Amino acid sequence: MLTLLAIVTGCLYAAGTYMMLRRSLFKLILGLVLLSHGANLLIFTVGGLTRGHAPVIDAGEDVPTSPWADPVPQALILTAIVIGFAVLAFTLTLFHRAYQTLGSDDPDDLKLSDQ
Amino acid sequence: MNDVVLVLPLLIPLLTVALSLLAWRWIAFQRAVALIGAIALLGASVLLFQRVYSVGTIVTQAGAWQAPYGITLVADLFSAIMVVLAGIAGLMVVVFSLASVDKGREAFGYYPLVNALLLGVCGAFLTGDIFNLYVWFEVMLMSSFVLLALGGERPQLQGSIKYVTLNLVSSAIFLAAVGILYGLTGTLNMADLAIRLGESDRPVLVTAVGMLFLVAFGIKAAVFPLFFWLPASYHTPPGPVSALFAGLLTKVGVYALIRMFTLVFVQDNAYTHTLILALSGLTMLTGVLGAVAQQEFRRVLSFHIISQIGYMTMGLGLAGLVESTELATFALAGSIFYIIHHIIVKTNLFLVSTVAGKLCGMVELKRQGGLYLSQPLLAFLFLVPAMSLAGMPPLSGFFAKLSLIKAGLLAEQYLLVATALFVGLLTLFSMTKIWSEAFWKPLPEESPASRNPPNLSSKQMRILLFPIGMMALLTITIGFCAEPVFSVAMRAAEELLQRDGYIRAVMGEAQ
Amino acid sequence: MERFFELDGAQVLGPSLPLAIASIFVLAIAAPWVNRFAGRSAGWLLAILPFCLTAYFASFTGAVASGETFQSELIWVPTLGVNLSCSLDGLSLLFALLINGVGGLVLIYAGGYLEGHPLLGRFYSFLLMFMASMLGLVLSANLLGLFVFWELTSLSSYLLIGFDQSRPQARASALQALLVTGGGGLALMAGLLLLGSAGGSFEIALLQSQAEHLRSHALYVPAVLLILAGAFTKSAQFPFHFWLPAAMEAPTPVSAYLHSATMVKAGIYLIARLSPALGGTDLWIGTVSTVGVCTMLLGAWLALLQTDLKRLLAYSTISSLGTLTFLLGLGGELATQAAIAFLLGHALYKGALFLVAGSIDHSTGTRDVRVLTGLGKVMPITAIAAGLASLSMAGLPPLFGFIAKELSYEVTLHSSAVLITTAAAVTANAFLVAVAIVVGLRPFWGSRNPDLQEAHEVTTPLWLGPVILASLGLVFGVFPQFIADPLVGAASAAVLGRDLSSHLTLWHGFTTALGLSLITLSAGIASFAIRGWLVKAAARWGGIFQWGPTRWYDWALTALNAVALGMTRVLQSGYLRHYLMITLGTMFALASYSLLRHGALTITFDWSDIRFYEAGLAALILFAVFAVIMVKSRLSAIMALGVVGYGVALVFIMYGAPDLAMTQFLVETLTVILFVLVFFHLPESTIVSGSVSRVRDMIISVGVGGVMTFFVLLSTPDSQKALSDYFVTNSKSGGHGQNIVNVILVDFRGLDTMGEITVLTIAAVGVYALLKLRRRSELVETGSTGETIGLVTSAQLAIKEEPTAESQMSSMILCTATRFLLPLLLLFSFFLLMRGHNEPGGGFTGGLVAAAAFVLYRFAFGVAEVNRVLPFDPRVLMGAGLLVALCSGVLALFAGQPLMTGLWNELHIPGVGEVPLGTPLIFDVGVYMAVMGVTLSIILPLAEE
Amino acid sequence: MIQETTSITEIAIGAGLAMIGLALFLTFIRLMIGPTLPDRVVALDLMGVLAVGGIAAYSALVNEPVLMDSGTVLALVGFLGTIGFARYLERRGHNE
Amino acid sequence: MSEQISAGLLLLGSAFMLLAGIGVLRLPDLFMRLQAGTKASTLGIACILLGAAVHFQDIAVTVRAVLVIGFFCMTAPVGAHMIARAAYAAGVPLWEGSITDELAEYRKTSKQTEQDAPMVESESEKS
Amino acid sequence: MTMFLWNILLAIVWGMASGVFTVPNLIFGFLLGYFILRYSQLFLGPSTYFLKVRQVVLFVARYIWELFLANFRVAYDVLIPGAVPKQRLVKRGGPLPPSPLRRNGNLSPYSGDVRAPLAESDYICPGVVAVPLDAKTDIEITLLACLITLTPGSVSLDLSEDRKTLFVHAMYIDNQDVEAYRRSIKEGLERRVLELLR
């Protein structure tokens, strides 16, 4: 299963990269989202995979039933997901405003600030 | 061990953020809170520095969970220095903002954002946990995104898009690298990572992960060829925002590079640090050439940031390559000294550029002028940081450059030294370009300021010049007191290179 | 690193020498105020200090002449080897006297010359700053200390050359001087550092004591070349000489002081200072003397061709500097003495002549030698001074210039290449005789040019300096013994590093040198006579000089700008895609090279343990990813993206991460809603990139993805899970919670969460501000107000909302259902919050669900209604949430525990039993509030758009 | 705890998961081919519901009831998404 | 016994789910796809959740399953209604085999009456 | 309503008394309580609760039965090859063929009329039908609309502005008899809903 998820992760990164290189701010954001999915899945996968068992302790016990899934990557990804959401919300709004103000969705039209 | 002084630099800005948000519509309150908070932050950072200076590295285990299990906050001398610098830059920028930021921005969270930025920066300096570092980076980045875009003017939006996109790429790489490190070692504590990576049976992979960190932090630090976001954006937001960015943000990247490549990734120095050295040279050169090509006050300064990042990483690269511990310490101390110098000088130059822009009504150097005659104090206050940046003795920049070049020569990296010297000359060139255009040259007829002179009240002017003057004074002071400052840098470098002290302080008896 | 080196037998002076330097710096700072309060007498007042210092230094002559050296120890930055320690020996003393003596006169002169100039105060300031720096330079006992002052002289020179800043030419010349000397300065720095590392110290005395070691050191050659490069630029040696004539843009007192008497001699000083340590080798002698000869000839020839008084003097100064370099390069007792004597003589006559030139300019308004005639009658005092000085320059007895010239001929006659050096010296000196006639005699001869009606004698400050300097030339010429031992001898001794006694006499008898002097004089007069022809001839051949170093400088600047612009255009192209490509490409290249540089890696693909539904899910995600890339319609892409997100969440569920999946579901849905809200307005993008760029992008993408796949496959965890083992065993006992992920979030790694809600809060502020804070011109579509940079809030302009269309469109069925759902969902969100510590849920999910409830309400009833229903401003709620979270973390501090330590208490609830209550739970409430506030802050304004 | 012996429940759930998976793919095809925006919305909505079912079945398969809660949340926000799209449709029209 | 019941319910539910999927893919117009998608899936989810509840035999799980079923019964029709309404309003065409469109008639007349007279006359009142 | 709460209380009491909080036990307790309460009508006085309970139970049972039936009907149509007209399936993703019933433009000559079905299918015979409402309150209308939608083959499309007519999209207008269909809803579902709620 690791192999499969590794490939899915790679595909997410590849697709994210590809989308970011298109000439559209919209696709750029899609690419960013894919990239962040890729990162999340990567952490999840390299943290080790355990089928089915949540790291939740059953009532009346002190440790979860073995084998439990590693809770650390889960906590990290959870943080990353929420941060990713915040970033995405801002980025979307920014691009939206940029489109309204600059009248273009083409990142190639954004050269003014560099020259 | 439980040191309140260690957490104050986090609590103070966080509290100001929360209070400012609570008083969302009460701007006078936000201004007051921001000012008090900035003063308190500086005070706390000085206390922290004093403490670390006297008792050595201090550590607090957040939540009382013993390292490596909880999140460790740790201040060694390097961190403490950085926090003090953040405090200084923060206070100066807040004071400057009081007289220069428009009502609209103030009404939409300018002050809490500045404080959030400081929070992120301080957090990044103080954390001893790699994922927590990611979180503070995000705090810092998010605040910088918003500060950059706040106001939504055309160039701002254009610059923001590039800034945001490239920094998000950096974050994605950072996050992935953290995940891989966790997979490799099962830990997130940086000291623990240092131990475990040393024992790793997969050194190739460790180095490759190190490369991911190099790229992620290299983007934040604006190292060649990852710096594009910086010149695209830094000149677009209001002056104090640029100043804060210019002073602090890239330096957090440099800080992280230094931390990671002195503490964690030290297994394959011959490879990694040679790479860092090569990138340093290229960074210096491309940055300064970029500056030469610019015709706008803040754009020139922006490219110079890049160029000077090259100097900062140069010391790191040298420190990893030389045999002698003494020389390595010296080189790294050069980097640290350079950072100290740079943060103060660069922040100040951006503040000066803002005042110049306000007085001339334009940002292009061609359409500025006459400030030498009309604003002699400002002219002097420009000259101090500008000459310091160019490495003119006896200002801070001279000693910064001297130490690095000396280290480079001792390490026999002649090509790099030649580059550094050449870049120094070009820095002088572009500083004098600004001086000549904005200050010496008479105000051109077509400049808007010659038609309707700016109406800066003298009170406003005093508030604007106060931080500039303070920082110029600091630049001079660092020059004259280079010995104590440099010896602190030496001690910090020593601590960085002798990892055991840090590791022992963090891990306690658990090790 | 290095310790201050104390020379054996040196007299330790205490801090008096540095204090002397510092006093001038202080005066420099005070000068503008002095000028403001003292008015016309400011120059006189300010000159008091230099004169006092002249006297002070003069008091050392006896002791110094007897071979003593005085030292002041002042440690500055020992770690870097930079010290301000000073030492006073013969060479330093000579320079110190010149600097202070000439400096005082120039200050007085400047008071008259720039009388009434609005920036006179600054001028004094810069001049004094230079004076202090120059004094520091010559007194420094430490090479890096010397360098500090060296650079300061460059800076003050820059400010003074550009003093008349309104003229573009002045600014350009100032820059040129700074770049050339600054560039040299950097070379010098490198050279000094190399020298220091070779010698193990930067203390000059210590270096001198190990000259042998240094000369055989591997770093000797680069060190010498770099140091000489610095010296040559500063002292305007060929091919760096061009900045000096251009520097004549400076006010004349500056030219007199910096660009003839003192600063340009800093390079000479350095060569002299270091020759005991570095001199005597073939490299040294060859380089220094060759460059000196070239400069001497070139300067003299070019001087002859000038028509501007100051440029004439500037080129003649270059020639003299060449002579000095040449003499010092040769080395040896005689040459050194000749050099020192020449240096002194030159400082006196050239300083005087420059000041005279300034007086003439001041008096007549012109410096063109072709029109300046017959001023002797109206400016008698100036004429006398000029006459004396120019005769000294021409090398006529009984002036000091004669003695110096005789000495230099003695040197050439004794040198190894007698013929060449003598011929060169005679030629150069002959031209300089002609120049001396042109500048010092011609303007005062003959009948007055009718155009110069306004000419008048100058005021006291303006003639005092020239007269004193010129007279000194006469006095020293007649009584050379006054200065032979105390100054020239002592200085030469310092340069040679050994004692010697000097015998300067005016009359040596009929020697070969005297013959050469006669030849020189007659040749000089002859060349003055045919000067017109010479100039014409030179004009014919003038093309050569177009290819001179000035051109090189211009080319270098142009090339620099072109390269800089070109490189920047290529790198900083403005194309975000290029930036991304380079950035990601760099990551790919570095990572893959690092992975593969030790040979191929073994990667195991394990397909055995895959369940069918896992494969199906993976396939679904991949299809969706493919769809995101391929579909044309934006909405389809957004939906496919949503499927990817849901698919990832299902992966989380499959491997036991319900919290994660929950959050992912919530976030993904909100993301899709955000996308829909935002792209409501946007048209389809029609740009399709070409196939080449698509293939290129694909290669990069596959590279990036491939590297990441390898990383995942390679970094499968060993069984070392210290962290999670600890969390699992301590979650219930230490964290009082059964949902370990949540305990990690609010307790073990609560600080992460604190940072995270801050990120959320900031993002919400950002979204709100981006949407609500608009430029005035954007809102006032007509743009009638014209150009306004000011920003206004939408509240100020009160955009009219249109609630009518909204409420009409809403479905009654939805509204009714929502009335029931809102309380239900809020209840559910509380449920999630409350149980989060023990079962999936928590502050995040709870907050998100609560926000979702209000979003639903907004969809049903519209913005106005939701604002009415919401009991709080979302921004304030975020702030409150942050504050609650913060306070829950800080409470521990008051209990003497580290930040965010959980404080727990068992709460007795009758009938239920013991309920653990702790600060992490309060923290989670803060998270709940913040997340809810944030989500509402983001979505509600976006939905308003 | 996944039992070693295959029980009737496991077989049923396996078959059920297969059916749900198939349904997901069919729905995904509809999501992609449209042709109108509401078609896609319907498909996406259905995919959410299918996922809830899949989660419930899977949690029964691995005997982990806590997994079902994420299904609950999905059910909830899936509805929100659908309503969001519907509102968007009303304003924008079906032409995307 | 309960094992068989839960297996049966899960199978039945999944079958309905599949049915929904096929329906959404095969049916000729949006409104019909919507029907298949909403209803079969609601029934399917109810069966699956009940099956899971029976499987776990846990009060908390059962209560939640029942609540979620209730929630679905409440939201699914509202959602379907909203999509259908919006789609219709947006002009999504009916299948060409449709035999009547009384809403279109109503809209037309109400638009006319809006202009002419305040009287609203609907198709249903005529009949 | 009070009776309902009593009933629940009794179920909980039963659960506590027996100490087993499993679903079957609680249901058993509820039923037990129901019959006890029903018996206690004798001394507590009559209550509408029991009528309502019967109505609800019958309503739900019948509704679920209809739901199943209708779902199977849809299933047949969807699953049996040929039941769904083929020409539509060919045109995936492409532009829609011109339809006389498309509402844009003035192409509605058939509105209000019944036209012959185009399809070969005997089952699918869709159309939009207006149902006049007796239901008045928000809840009544909403519940009715939801139940209509939940029944396969029909979706509540829209409500007229005067809230007197509900427009329903129906998949099976049997024998192409629109009136019969209208009646079946009015006298079937609406009547039962109103009975339940009033």
Ligand code: NA
């Ligand atoms: Na992310």
Ligand code: NA
């Ligand atoms: Na977290």
